[in-house]
Amino acid sequence: MVKPLLMTLFSSSEFWAAVGQKVRRPMEYLIATYRTLNVRPEASPAFKQDGGRPAFARGLRQVHDKLRQLGQYPMGQPTPDGYPDVYVAWTSAGTMVSGWNEAGDLLAGYRTEFTFTPADALVARPPATAGAYVDALAQRLVHQKLSAKEKALILGVAGVPAGAKVDATFNGAVTAVARAILASPQHHLR
Known part of the structure; x- marks a missing residue:
């Protein structure tokens, strides 16, 4: 009886009212960001070993610390009901900005414990x-086209009009532009 169940589900107003009401929780946001930027466990060439823990262990510790800062980390919920799964629990300014900063740190090359695709190489x-x-960067990062208004806002981050000629580094602004796209609702909503 799958067909009647799906028909009932898809024809309900509650189902369609839920569109855009679920955001990625911090762990989901970081995983989606790492996956999008092709983060891999090998240390980047810029990593400086200081004789302490290996790069991978240090990187995992940074990820754990970031998740703790964002309020969602493995085994961190003291009650058995798990972390909240509602919009308002994860959309505070501090939580969102901290997630955006993590994306910015990756794009800027500050996470040398991992290897990832540099910002200027995200689009082949x-x-x-x-x-x-x-348009190409949005398709690569959030797998969809931005609206005209969103595109104008992203171009405003770089301070250039849509018709301006740019190089592979977006005239030096590719990190800021990619970070802004990863801060968009398209990357936050699930």
Whole structure:
């Protein structure tokens, strides 16, 4: 009786009212960000070994500390009901900005304990105009096209019009542009 169940589900107003009401919890946001940026457990060439713990162990500790800072970490919920799964629990300014900062740290190359795709290599063949580059970058990072308003906001981060000529580094602003796209609702909603 799967078909009648799905018909009832998809025709309910409650089902359609839930669109856009579920956000990624901090762990989901970080995993999605790491996956999107192709984070791998090998240390980057810029990693400086100081004789202490190996890069991977240090990196895992940073991830754990970030999750603790965001309020959701493994075995951190003291009650058996688990972490909340509602919009308001994970959309405070502090939680969201901290997640965006983690994405920014990765894009800027501050997480040397891991290897990841650099910001200027996220799009294999970057288009020559800023607008087309934002479209390609959004498709790569959030797997969808941004609305005209969202695209204008992203271009405002770089301070360039859509028709401006840009190079592979988005004239030096690719990190800021990629971070802004990863801060968009498209990356936060599930």
